[in-house]
């Protein structure tokens with residue numbers, strides 16, 4: 001069967017999760033940004049969920065790596081290996097003639113440097129993409145959260161990811177104020193691990209910490225207390241042990257990181273041009289990213305900043321949905337750039 005149209009792919013290369021959106025199909029991949037490698041042969045053993053399940057359980061010759069840190073590619077070769085497998089998935093393993101090679105829109109951290117952007121573009125191009133366009137994470141998250149970014153209304157987006165929190169005020173399709181913090185949901189996991197180690201002398205694994213956060217983690221101090229069990233290695237005897245942990249303890253463990261996120265939101269609000277402040281007061285701020293799913297985040301934030309706080313329709317998927325929608329703009333731009341002038345400057349076309 002012949003296809004005459006180009007394949008369009010949107011990519012969110014997150015610190016915790018990688019997502020792929022294919023034009024006409026929707027989200028076709030949504031798994032952890034993890035790769036398991038046989039270090040003796042350099043062969044890929046697994047990626048995504050399968051690789052994440054191997055963390056802490058592999059033999060010596062298999063290494064499980066997270067090649068994206070704080071939203072930025074930290075291990076180029078491993079990221080390229082993941083992308084190659086994903087591209088094969090999209091093209092069903094067939095080698096494509098140049099006119100059928102996919103056009104890609106990839107989201108990059110709003111404050112990434114030209115070198116970091118270039119690394120992303122090269123990684124995707126080397127895997128067989130035809131054109132690669134970069135879109136800023138926060139713009140993509142806002143588009144994917146159904147905010148009206150192309151209208152003269154200011155929006156504020158807070159994307160609490162795994163490795164970073166990005167806070168931006170967007171108006172006329174552009175970022176007018178933005179701050180990035182290298183703290184996200186994964187730091188909450190570390191906070192919980194440290195707390196349990198210090199208080200109970202128990203060493204827990206990263207997946208256990210994440211489960212505790214999801215099950216009984218609250219951003220609000222005042223909530224109906226709940227408990228859960230945590231299993232790990234008791235450091236005094238070296239033997240397995242189980243403790244019972246309360247949601248108040250988990251809140252205490254995460255408190256400092258939450259306060260740093262709050263300080264970053266306040267800082268961005270302080271930089272909001274006065275003409276746009278009214279819109280933020282009227283429409284509030286929109287929370288997205290996996291960290292926005294922490295229990296009580298909406299209540300906690302609206303109490304602290306006295307503004308309406310909305311949750312994006314699909315916090316874990318906002319960015320990739322935004323890249324999928326941006327693909328539509330890129331396609332249309334070839335014929336009609338005038339009505340898309342806001343995005344034209346924001347989506348950097350590297351093909352020409």
Ligand SMILES: Nc1ncnc2c1ncn2[C@@H]1O[C@H](COP(=O)(O)OP(=O)(O)OP(=O)(O)O)[C@@H](O)[C@H]1O
Nearest residue numbers: 014015016017161162163164185186289290291293
């Ligand atoms: N229900 C939940 N409650 C609390 N945290 C959650 C929940 N679901 C997912 N998370 C957390 O969300 C984080 C991942 O979010 P997301 O996929 O948006 O990050 P990312 O885009 O990969 O990271 P980054 O934006 O830093 O590159 C993880 O820390 C995960 O534990």
